[in-house]
Amino acid sequence: MKRIPVLLPLGLAVLWLVLTESLSWGNVALGLVLGFGMVLSFQNLRPVTPRFRRVHVGFGLLFKVLVDIVKSNIAVGRIVLGLTHGREVRSGFLDIPLDMRDPHGLAVLAMIVTATPGTVWSGLADDSSVLRLHVLDLQDPEAWIRTIKHRYEGPLREIFE
Amino acid sequence: MMPDIPAWIALPATLLLIVGGLLTLVGSIGLLRLPNFFMRIHSVSMGNTLGVGCVLVASMLIASAVAQRPVIHELLITLFVVFTAPITAIVLMQAAIRRTKPPKQ
Numbered sequence: 001m002k003r004i005p006v007l008l009p010l011g012l013a014v015l016w017l018v019l020t021e022s023l024s025w026g027n028v029a030l031g032l033v034l035g036f037g038m039v040l041s042f043q044n045l046r047p048v049t050p051r052f053r054r055v056h057v058g059f060g061l062l063f064k065v066l067v068d069i070v071k072s073n074i075a076v077g078r079i080v081l082g083l084t085h086g087r088e089v090r091s092g093f094l095d096i097p098l099d100m101r102d103p104h105g106l107a108v109l110a111m112i113v114t115a116t117p118g119t120v121w122s123g124l125a126d127d128s129s130v131l132r133l134h135v136l137d138l139q140d141p142e143a144w145i146r147t148i149k150h151r152y153e154g155p156l157r158e159i160f161e
Numbered sequence: 162m163m164p165d166i167p168a169w170i171a172l173p174a175t176l177l178l179i180v181g182g183l184l185t186l187v188g189s190i191g192l193l194r195l196p197n198f199f200m201r202i203h204s205v206s207m208g209n210t211l212g213v214g215c216v217l218v219a220s221m222l223i224a225s226a227v228a229q230r231p232v233i234h235e236l237l238i239t240l241f242v243v244f245t246a247p248i249t250a251i252v253l254m255q256a257a258i259r260r261t262k263p264p265k266q
Binding site: 082118 | 184187188190191194195199200202203204206207210211214233234236237240243244246247250251254255258
C-alpha cells in the first residue's frame with residue numbers, strides 16, 4: 001500500500017479555491033474532493049512520490065530564480081540588440097556534472113534553467129549524472145557550472161533529497 | 162463606463178505594460194536577428210517569462226482597483242505558464258538536436 005499524498009491534493013484544492021473565488025464550506029469541500037479524487041485516481045501514473053525535507057529553502061530559491069530571470073532577460077535582450085561592446089557571442093552546449101538523482105528535483109531544475117532566458121535544458125545522461133545545457137552566451141563556462149551547481153542544485157538537494 | 166483608477170495604481174500598471182511589451186518585442190526581434198534555431202530559442206523565453214510577468218502584474222493591479230478587492234487569478238496564469246512553457250522549449254530542443262547536427266562547442 002502506497003503512502004497517500006497530502007500536499008498535492010491540498011495544493012489542487014487551493015488552486016480550485018483561487019479559480020472559483022469562493023470560500024464557502026461547500027466550495028472548500030468540493031475542492032478537497034476534487035483534489036483527493038484526482039490524485040488518488042492518477043496515483044498509478046506517478047511511480048515516485050516526492051519527499052519534501054526542507055520546504056522553507058524553496059522560498060529562498062524562488063526569490064533567487066526571480067532575480068535571475070530578470071537579470072538574464074536583460075542579458076539576452078542586450079545580445080539580441082547587439083549591445084555587447086563588440087564582443088562576439090559564442091553559444092553552444094555545456095555539460096555539467098550533477099550530484100542530484102531525485103527525479104522531482106531534476107524536474108524542477110529543468111524548469112528553472114529553461115524558464116531562465118539564455119539557458120535551455122538539452123538532455124540528461126541516462127544515469128542522471130551529466131546535464132547538457134544549451135547556453136546562448138558561453139563566455140565563461142566555469143561560471144555557468146558554478147551557478148547551476150551552487151545556486152540551484154544545492155538548494156534543490158536540500159529540499160528533495 | 163470605466164470606473165476611476167487611482168493614479169498610484171495606473172502609473173505602475175502602465176509602466177509594467179510598457180516594459181512587458183518592450184521585452185516581448187525584443188524577444189521577437191531576436192527571432193529575426195539571431196542566426197540559428199539554438200540561439201533563437203533563448204530569445205523567445207524573454208517574452209514568456211518577464212514579458213508575461215509584467216503584463217500579469219499590471220492586470221492584477223488594474224483588476225483589483227476596478228473590483229475594489231484583491232484579484233489574484235493572474236497568479237494561476239503565471240503558474241500554468243511556468244509549468245508548461247519549459248516543457249515546450251525542452252521538447253523543441255530535443256527535436257532540434259535529433260533533426261540537425263548541432264554546432265560543436
